[in-house]
Amino acid sequence: MILAVATALSGGATAQPLAVGNEAKPLAALIRSGGPPLTGRVLVADRTKILSDERSGAYGDAPIWPWGSVSKQVAAVIVMSGVDRGELALDEPIARYWQAFPTPTIGGVTIRQLLRHTAGLANPEDTPQTDDIPAFYLRRAIDAERDDAVTFCAGPVKRPPETSFEYNNCDTIVLASVLGSTMGKGYEQLLADRVARPLGLQSLRLAKANERPIIANAKGQAVKPVNLATFGAAGALLGTPEDLVRFDQALLARSLVSSASTDVMWKGDPAIGYAALGAWSFSAPLAGCQGAVAMVERRGAVDGVQIRNIIAPDRGRILVVFSDDAEFDFGEIWQGRGPSYVLASEAFCR
Template sequence: MKTAKLLAVVLGLCAVLAAPVEAQAPARATVTPSTSAGRTAEARPRSTAEVIAAVDAVARRYNLAGEVLVARGSQVLLDRPYGTVRPGGGAPHVAGERWRLASVTKQVTAALIVRSLPLPMLDTAAAPMVEIRRDPAVSPGDPYPPFGDVTVRQLLTHHSGLFNPDTTPVGAGGVPGFYAADPNGAGGTRLCWSKTSVAAAPFSYNNCDYLVADAYMRRSGRPLAWPTGMAMARPDEIGVPGFVHGAPEPHFQLASWGAAGGLMGTARAVWAFDRSLMTGRLLPPAALAELWRPEGHGSYQALGQWVFPGPLHGCAAPKRIVQRDGEIWGVQARNFILPDDGIAVVFFTNRSADDFTVGEVWQGRGFAYDLLSAAAC
């Protein structure tokens, strides 16, 4: 994690699902499931005791350090800690720790924007975005190139061509300057305006997209109200400390990720958000359908999340899976929703991707695949 390029890879893991899913889509029906995740034929739903035993077995096999929550309907079947906070021993993890949500924040941001805007406004050329830059709190008189006709949807799906903060010069520990600076300083979101945007630009994962979308909501009088149990990180607040290559992660300002990755909360807070989506409390049916509608053209990317059919071991047919990944330095987060089954699986680890490989469901093996198979089949 010594260069900006490597950090971009780390932060981009929450977006990488798009390309592998597209590439692997034709092979979905023929994927060979892992034999270690449980039953081989779908039957009755697992009992709570069976889910706990199956998830515990997966956590032990992969030597997990972190927390897993599995819920079905209105019931949390388990919310369990595994392993120790520091590699090599010491204090154990405990359930209910406050984690950085990383790019799970984007999933929350997208849902709140869809709730707040009339659906046609998602696709209206965002001329009102120009008004943001007249707000002294956002762009106090600095000259900026034209914003163009980028829409809110294009911001939420990374098709804007905006400046990418991951490319700012790196400092101590390889952290790009954007993420190491005081989030309340003069740089902030203004840097996002320093490059001309391009409507319908090719996909390019970029935290500025969500920072600008949040600024638009505030400027238009629709500030986002974070769900109960979630709050934006304060300066120098990071939650559970992360580890990279077995060593403490470098210093950064989690708050600088803002609406792109700066939320903190518990696994139960994430589940409550998931449940509010599945039950229709947060969004009416038409808005939820829009939130979860993949953009098509070979991509399963929806608004702030990916939605795809995933084959799981022990399930007779692929499950519709709503997935959001997140990783900031030494902490990884995953939020899986299986809306047709009323199941949510929330997972955190404070080991980086270099230390703990989560894997992808479409691979038909690995931790994520085995965990979802244990929870859902």
């Protein structure tokens, strides 16, 4: 059963169910396509308010969700706020800023390379796995408090910087330590000062050791546990879906980061799969729109949860999806079919 919830961030308008064509809701359309239902939250917003808010499944009304790798998008905003203030430069080696920088092996890496995942650092995914979960994310609570930036992540590099793209949580874990050293505050304080407090985001914070908001999947089965705190700045953020919408609205308004820095942050590089800084930025055709639509996409997948955070800057629209089904196949927008394509088309083109 799908519940349409009347919600608005501002003003007197209420959110309405998002219609696919003239009759079906997005979640219902996906159910009728023959695949499994999409459970969780689907929100569509414009620059000022939520237009549609649909909830389904056991966690449809969950107040707090893990944001997964959307955490990296937030980290990129903190970086660009530092660029705007003249506190750092994207192409300077991190050894210039990082007082705790432990070894010369990574001192020449730049902040831009960390944001683009071309730094070549050691990767937590390479640690031994238990039930398909790398040991790095299964450490006990006391281990999660260690400064991974100067231990594992600063260990022997895998390859020289800029050799190739490799998705790597160590990039953002090191980045957070660099930011703390540069700006004279811990990362959690920077998160509050540069993002949460200016936007009034009451829910946004890093997960505490062994804290897990979602403990069962869409089928009611227990999710294999990880210690969310071990993801650090790379994936340990928690918050409400509404606060993620507010964050996206601030990006559209360019109120956290200048227009010039936003343009830099959202410039996708086709040579590395259109990766930008903390997100992916690309254009693709959508049903109902004339011509390709420019989109900024940030995905997340952690502890049994999938997240899709997509902004269409030119259309002033936002699509946020949280699902408690780690196996749900969203497909790819550029393929012109599948759930992501349907949702993006209805959110941005109808």
